[in-house]
Amino acid sequence: MAPSPETIIAAFEQSGIIPVFYHDDENVCLEVLQACYDGGLRVFEFTSRGENARKNFATLRDRKLAAMPDLYLGIGTIKNASDAAVYAGMGADFIVCPVTDPETAAYCSAESITWIPGCMTPTEISVAEKSGARLVKLFPGNVLGPGYVNSIKPLFPQLKFMPTGGVEPTRVSMDAWFDAGVVCVGMGSNLLSKSLIESKDWGALKDKIVQTFAFLRPKK
Secondary structure (H helix, E strand, O other), X not given: OOOOHHHHHHHHHHHOEEEEEOOOOHHHHHHHHHHHHHOOOOEEEEEOOOOOHHHHHHHHHHHHHHHOOXXXXXXXXXXXXXXXXXXXXXXXXXXXXXXXOHHHHHHHHHHOOEEEOEEOOHHHHHHHHHOOOOEEEEOOHHHHOHXXXXXXXXXXXXXXXXXXXXXXXXXXXXXXXXXXXXXXXXXXXXXXXXXXXXXXXXXXXXHHHXXXXXXXXXXX
């Protein structure tokens, strides 16, 4: 049984930073998950973007169950209900999509699993809201920018927003987004540095996560 949407969204807000990651090598996946966990993050989005996605997700889920009881592990890049069902059956705590697909929304609602759709336009955000979304992923964040959040928030006062893509692990970038009113930010390669991963410098990766965490303003 997946945690309730209320629990997941509260965890997203508490974390502030949502790491977004995929790699074909399961050992690399485990090391990155561990670095994020050791760095203080308690939400992790693995993306279904490669041939080993299901196998590696299962490996991460097993590690989570064995050693990270307070971690929420979800799956991203889900574009249809059948893929959502596969990962929900494998123990995903939440489903993140790059698109707003009502069939996936209906499946997640029926299974009481958190659905986080990807939106770019006000119309897509409206469809997401009508389909039951409470937290919307703004994607691609580097195209939209913090000013977009300022413009749309008054139209959707009940929704929470998370930009993904283009968020930099700097105080200036994160302040700009959080000042605009997002509740958390999704970060991929900007946070999970390709060079650190290729050199397998897991200690430096953890340090970068801790440093980025420090840029978050204390929760009021």
